[in-house]
Amino acid sequence: MRRIPYGPVRDGWRLTNFSLGLTYNDTELPDGTMHSYWQEGPYYDFTEAEIEELETATTVLHAMCLEAGDWMVKQCPRLTRQGRRDGYLASVCSPQSCFLARIGIPEFAHEQIIRTWFDGDAETWTHEDKDLDLRFPPQTPDYSPSVYGRFDLWYNGAGSTPRLLEFNAQTPTSLVEAAVIQWHWADQTNLTKHPWRQWNSIHDRLVGWEAADGEPANPGAWRRNIAKLREARPWLPAKPKIFFAYETSETTGEDRMNVAYLMATAEEAGFPVELIAMSQIGWDVAGDRVVFVPGPGQDHKAEPIDVIFMLYPWEWFWNEEGGKAFFRNMADPSKRGTVWIEPPYTAALLGNKALLPVLWKLFGDDPERSKYLLPAYFAESSSAAKLTSYAKKPVWGREGGSVTLIKDGAVLTDNPSEYGADGHYVVQQLLELPSFDGLEGVVHPVIGSWLIDGEPAGMGIREGLGTEGLVTKDQCNFLPHTIGAD
Template identity: 60%
Template sequence: MRRVAHGVQREAWERANAALGLTYNDTPLPDGRVVSYWREGPFYDFDLDEVLALEQAASTLHRMCVEAGDHIVSRCPRRDRAVRREAYLSAECWPDTCLMSKIGIPEYVHEQVIRTWFDGDKDAWTHADKDLFGAHTHAPQGPDYSPSVYGRFDLWYAGKGSTPKLLEFNAQTPTALLESAVIQWAWLEQTGQTNDPERQWNALHERLVEAWRRNMAELRAARPWLPERPTIYFAYETSETSGEDRMNVAYLMETATQAGFPTELIAMSQIGVDEADGSVRFQRNQFDVGPQIDVIFILYPWEWLWHEEGGRPIFRNMADPTKRGTVWIEPPWTAALWSNKGLLPVLWELFGDKPEGELLLPAYFATDRPATMTSYAKKPIWSREGANIELVRDNVPLVANRQGDYGAEGFVYQELRELPSFTGLEGVCHPVLGVWMIDGEPAGLGIREGVGVDGLITRNDAHFVPHTINSHL
């Protein structure tokens, strides 16, 4: 792994990138400057065996996360209760007895996190059917299906001779997908910075198309009343004004379209619930309530939605025992069990003393942090884009990102592993490697880097830098 500082710079590269969808390249800084999000010229180069090591690490981490999800679910008292749609206000879970409560997930959400976690696993779901639905006469017949299409592991990695380390798992709403799948591939095609037949670790587009086909086939098997090609809605939050969310969602929608499904791009504000029957519908405007939404992808954090007024009716609809409620992609368990930083101490508890634990950094909930941990990253459980994260080295603050409103939900402490340093024209650059998981399998790589000591925390102003395999430069 090396950083090539002086690669080919394309003429009018901004226009070329924008034509492919990177319309959010200009990043405003607090001091009023505007910088380019995309790095043109520098790139990272890998040996093939380094890529294979990253791929193997991601596969192992995914298996570990599945076990961690089972563990978190097993620690919820509602795991052994019958679903009662009228029982949303009852209290059975407390932080000292339920991991989901400990990391701030509202109790009314737990049952559907558990149900969707078991969806698709026929053996586990048979057990869950008995536990969750008890003797209900309207219990579902056979397993349901709640597809998870994509996610991204953010890894520390310093090249050959080092072991990748998990920093966090962006399992529900990762962006930088368009850059990873399309923009950096076009950059490679146009610059020819390697002659290796492998060229770049990037099978994202093809894997996404296939993921939609496979997951929708599984969904139709579980819900045979769905049309052969149901419309998949894709929703984004229009208050995000840079265009990043919209273009990432539009790209995902394009892969579903190429998979053969009708699609529709909508705003989150156009998702409504029919008060008469509780169905989730596409609301074109305040006067026109459109068709029921059978399947929808949202680029919107579940931890926001379940605290909003509209959250409860959505979860009631999801609990429909006839399985005719809306299917949400990504399902709520991806946020509840994987996308929060509470996953990190759970993984360490389960695997810290096992061989695969070498892929982890010691991590603890705040109440469990040992006094001997003097160098650490202090991370809010629900932090995004590096917000409110603090790095401490030998009990001395190193750098902190004060932007954001996270922290009231609690913190985890992860052993400090400072990002690798590469010297470039921009200064000392610190890359974090984002390994994309498509349909549960590693499929490609995207790299973001910060500069200087502030760049040790990967923030929303970090730059995207393309990569190659075995460059001739």
Template identity: 60%
Template sequence: MRRVAHGVQRQGWEQTNASLGLTYNATPLADGRVLSYWREGPFYDFDLDEILALEQAAATLHRMCVAAGDHIVAGCPRRDRTVRRESYLSAECWPDTCLLAKIGVPEYAHEQVIRTWFDGDKDAWTHADKDLFGAHTHAPQTPDYSPSVYGRFDLWYAGKGSTPKLLEFNAQTPTALLESAVIQWSWLEQTGQTHHHERQWNGVHEGLVEAWRRNMAELRAARPWLPERPTIYFAYETSETSGEDRMNVAYLMETATQAGFPTELIAMSQIGVDQVDGSVRFQQGQFEVGPQIDVIFILYPWEWLWNEEGGRPIFRNMADPTKRGTVWIEPPWTAALWSNKGLLPVLWELFGDKPEGELLLPAYFEKPATMTSYAKKPIWSREGANVELVRDNVPLVANAGEYGREGFVYQELRELPSFPGAEGDCHPVLGVWMVDGEPAGLGIREGVGVDGLITRNDAHFVPHTIGSHL
């Protein structure tokens, strides 16, 4: 692994990238300068065996996360009894006895977090618990299906001779997808001859197209009343004004279109719940309720949604025992079980003393007295907000933000590698894309200087190659 600082810049690269969807490259700064999100010129180069090591690490981490998800839901009191709708709001889960409660998931959401976690696992629906999770009757239930299409492991890695370490799992709303799948691939094609390279770890696009086909086939097998090719709605939050969310969602929508499904792009504000029958519908105007939404992808954090007024009716609709409620992609378990920092101490508890534990950094809900160098991370946080790094009990760098109400985790400090750059030391974090549960490609973000040790929203995206001769 090396950072090649002297790559040739393409003529008109800004326009080329924008034509492919990277319309949010320029970020105005307070001092009047404009920051380029995309790094044109520098790139990272890997040997093939390094890429294979990253791929194997991601596959192993995914299996570990499945075990961690099982562990978290096993400790929820609502997992161990037949739940009736009349007990929907009764309190049974407390932070000292339920991990879901400890990490801030409201109790009314627990049942559907657990049910969607087990969707697709036929064994979970064929034994004594087959009428769990909101059934009105004792009639046997058949397996449902809650598709999960993609996620991203953020890894520390310093090259050959080092072992990748998990920093966190962005399992529900990871962005930088367009940059990873399309923009850097176009860069490779356009610069290969000049830069003497032709390979990149990038099967993200093809993987996404196939993931839509496979997951939608599984969904139709579980819900045969759906049309052969149901419309998949794609929703994003329009208050995000840079265009990043919209273009990432639009790109995902394009992969579903290429998979053969009709799609429609909507705003989160256009999702409504019918006050009569509780169905989730596309709201075309303030008083005009449109068709029912059978399948929808949202680039919107579940931890926001379940704390908003509209969250409860969505979860009631999801609990429909006839399975005619809306299917949400990504399902709520991706946020509740994986896309929060509470996953890190659970993984360490389960695997810290096992061979797989070499892929982890020690992590705890309470900081041990002996831990002097650590990253203090909010259980819920995005883009490095409210993260603090401490080295030998001395604060190193910290970010402001609005997170931390649900508490923090403490992860052993592993400072990102340093590579010399024109603006100072560059610190890359490696994002390994998981598509349909399989490692599919790599995207790299880098910060600069001490502040760059925490990967923030203004960190640059840098392309990569395998075996460049430059």
């Protein structure tokens, strides 16, 4: 792993990147200067062995996260038949008795988090344990697709071991630049003759590819997941319409373009699609279901939503007015409730920082798996109090918001924000990001390792400058990469 500071600069690269979807590259800073998110010129180069190490780490970490999710849902009283009966009219979950309640998830959401977690597991529907009711609802199998996610990893090249910093499991962005922009950059600069050129099969794994040399074709994440969904919900048409929703209050256009790119891959995979705003997701009281509400100038009526992808945090959704109705709609697949991509469990079990202490609790004593982790604890625990160098992170947070780095008992850097107001924090043993020399000073890269349908699919690199760059924020740069550059 090496940083090349003086790579080629393509003529018209800004216009090229814009035309490919990077419409949110330039940002005006408070001092009036312009900041370019994409860095044209510098790039990182990896050996094939380093890429294989990152791919292995991603595979192992994903398997560990699935085990951690199993552990979390088993800490909820509503998993048991008795818990479901007792909780019909009264609360059975408290921070003392339930892991989900401990991290601030409202109880009305717990059953659907658990149900969507077990969807698609054949053993779920034949489980005969008298105490555990793993069927949500009983004897009605369903499927809750999860298409993508991204691990943020510490890595310093050969001789080091990738370490998990966090899992962006529900709303990861930087997808356009990782899947499309850097792929075209590698094609246009032609810096390497290596057959891999770049670790980047994101687009192909979403869309699929045709068979060659007698090998079976890969249908891609969209076709594979929708096919499984139709097995569980046979009333859906062969090609159900997929809505794609984004939050219009995000003014840079980043959310819109990430959602639009995912929508384009679903359309390329053969499905009808429609891009909508989060504010256009409505509730039909008479029909008791989720609908798309057309905006001004759209003359068609409200349309039922069978399948929808939304780039919007579930922890916002379930705390907003009306959230209970959407979770009730999910409760019984036989009533044709809406299917959400990504499903609620991606936020509740995987996409928040509470995952980190659970992983360490389960695998901290396993040398083959703990090597990919950093010791992590809930901030109020006695183990956390013993750490003198650590990262303090809000359980519910994004883009480095409210992350504080402590080194030898003193603040190294922090990033105040609105996240963490609920008081839910974890601490993770400090491992400072690697340092490389950049034109403007010392820079610190973090590896974004992408998963498509649970499989390693590629990499994007974000880079911060100076001490403040030890926490990766929204204005940190994106740099492309190669394998075996000349």
